Amino acid sequence: MKLKLLIPGPVELSYRVLLAMARPPMGHRTPDFEAILEECWDILREVFQTRGDVMIITGSGTSAMDAAVASAVKKGEEIVCIEGGKFGERFGEIARAHGIKAREVRVEWGSALEPEKVEEVVAESSAKAITLTHNETSTGVVHDAKAVGKIAREYDLVYILDGITSVGGDEVKADSWGVDICITGSQKCLAAPPGLAMVSVSERAWEAIDGNEERGFYLDLAAYRRALKKKTTPYTPSVSLIYGLREALRIVREEGIENRVKRHRTMALATRRAAKAMNLELFADEKSASNTVTAIKIPEGLTDDDVRGAMKRDHGILLAGGQAKLKGRIFRIGHMGNVGYGDLVEALAALERVLVKAGHSLNLGDGISEAQQIFGR
Ligand SMILES: Cc1ncc(COP(=O)(O)O)c(C=O)c1O
Structure with a gap:
């Protein structure tokens, strides 16, 4: 696949x-x-x-x-x-x-x-x-x-x-x-x-x-x-x-380069808001959070395999892991290139399901709902 x-x-x-x-x-x-x-x-x-x-x-x-x-x-x-x-x-x-x-x-x-x-x-x-x-x-x-x-x-x-x-x-x-x-x-x-x-x-x-x-x-x-x-x-x-x-x-x-930057910023903001609504903690200080990749802490008690492994196995979506000293501590969602609304909604919906399955506390739909507020009408 x-x-x-x-x-x-x-x-x-x-x-x-x-x-x-x-x-x-x-x-x-x-x-x-x-x-x-x-x-x-x-x-x-x-x-x-x-x-x-x-x-x-x-x-x-x-x-x-x-x-x-x-x-x-x-x-x-x-x-x-x-x-x-x-x-x-x-x-x-x-x-x-x-x-x-x-x-x-x-x-x-x-x-x-x-x-x-x-x-x-x-x-x-x-x-x-x-x-x-x-x-x-x-x-x-x-x-x-x-x-x-x-x-x-x-x-x-x-x-x-x-x-x-x-x-x-x-x-x-x-x-x-x-x-x-x-x-x-x-x-x-x-x-x-x-x-x-x-x-x-x-x-x-x-x-x-x-x-x-x-x-x-x-x-x-x-x-x-x-x-x-x-x-x-x-x-x-x-x-x-x-x-x-x-x-x-x-x-x-x-x-157009300005529209492209704007789209990346929207995707990044939606990802951050959705992550927080899923009771996840962002790794980077939000004031200087990247507009092309979002680093998220793996919740206490869960492993990299519980999150990234399940995303890949169950949903066919590849996310990035932590590198060097962050290996096993964070996972990263890349929203660069031509990533749009549909791609992100799909990934966030899958992430909610993976987290719930792994025992993380959140209500299905909370993350998506926050992201929708950012995408607007
Ligand atoms: C910020 C940054 N610098 C350098 C590199 C290295 O680029 P490459 O793997 O294409 O040599 C990467 C790759 O991910 C990167 O993200």
Whole structure:
């Protein structure tokens, strides 16, 4: 049976995206393929809200994180990494793997960053760059990316933003927030197939990249820029995935980015309200709760299998579990991509039944009823 995915990526794909990929690969150094790339770049600039260059890398989101850090920061230099979850920590791991010194700003998992604390660490450092995971998927928290942009400008840092689970689902304004390198992944809010990463680069970041002579090879962003100028990619791109990405981006444009963000926010609010009405406790501080994924504590006395296992076995719906130290403590509902009212109502109704069956105290319909108030008429 095909499971319905309500995880924070990969997400369900539109039949349009699936059909777009069901055609033979074309030559990638041809005017026809150039036109496809140009259409993708165009829509991506709108989605990232940037006038800068946007490039497509064949690789998952992490490939662009790696490309950003290793291209913009020299070995031996320092980088400040804001860490409030598993993905925030990844930037520090990448930096260390490249011989770059990572200085962490530790944020409690589930809480929002405090700009003053970020500034304190930055002021003590000799960092050249700063990283932030905008939407920390592991904890369901969205951080204030704009506030970090101000600090980055003040201290002249290259600002690298992981927008892997926010771009195309929540508000991201790369240029006006002062983001120098903004990253996303195809399998998240854009609702494209997994396997592509997209990255925007500002003029400031290009200066830092040009000044770094040891940028690696395959993920050297300068190579992507040279190719971009010739309307191509440096190496053979994943042609079939790019067919899928173009169709997914057309869907994004048809919906309109503002409407899309609004829909994600509605889905997130409905999920949170429904969870509370089901006597569940949210993991993240509500003031900074993510608009693309909701983290919920597994109720006392219940196991991950009682909740997620039963959702999968009895209802064919896949939810995400907790990661790292949150394994077995939380479950996560992904409501990113093209998730709509019907998908969410189905998942929430199934969740109510699973919880009641497991002995959790709630009245069937309480969660759905709250969600309905949010969806409105
Ligand atoms: C916020 C965030 N950053 C980075 C990643 C890593 O992306 P990928 O698995 O595509 O390499 C993920 C994946 O879930 C993510 O949610």
